Amino acid sequence: MEISEDFLFQSVKEIIKQSCEKVFRIANSTLLLTYWKIIGQFIVEDEQQGKERAEYGEYMLKNLSQKLTLEFGKEFDESNLRNMRSFSICDAVRHELSWTHYRLLIRHRNSLIL
Template identity: 75%
Template sequence: MMEISEDSLFQSVKEIIRQSREKVFRIANSTLLLTYWQIGKLIVEDEQQGKERAEYGKYTLKKLSQKLTSEFGKGFDYTNLSNMRKFYTAFPIVDTLSQQLSWSHYRLLIRLDHAESRRMKIF
């Protein structure tokens, strides 16, 4: 009789831990996506400075990358900052982001050529 109770307790605790981990992952993923989207937006706005098209060199993005990497470590290299820029450009309305997808998913989607193709892949 004691084993059944211990097993039931274990299963209940295990389920609470599993659900909590899932929740933390969803919140972290959502926050990360929003952070990268906002960084991309700032980069695009800085590039364009109110103009329709950017007259922006790679130098500024490389310098930003060096400073951010120095301050925050990995994750802010030139390639990732370029991906954040593309992320914002591909999905300029934050409400269109799916919280079901991770940053890895979005990095794949931004490689697609057409906006319509991206929308079809998400929905």
């Protein structure tokens, strides 16, 4: 009887772990797509409307970050919005990487450019 209970526990435990991993992958993919294709590109498109808009773009980014941070937390601070803007010019997204990985890669790329 003990072996059966242990087998049941291990089986259920494995199902839960696999489900959690699947949920994480789906959530990560959704966040990456949101940051990359939607928010980042939206910011870039807004800022690329001419020289006058470029100056307004910096104000817009700061103002947008303040409002989003109040609504959704520090995930949307000005630094992260800049990262999303930089991220939007990537050719492809690897869903195996998390947003944290991409932020580190963007920081590294920006340090090489400067």
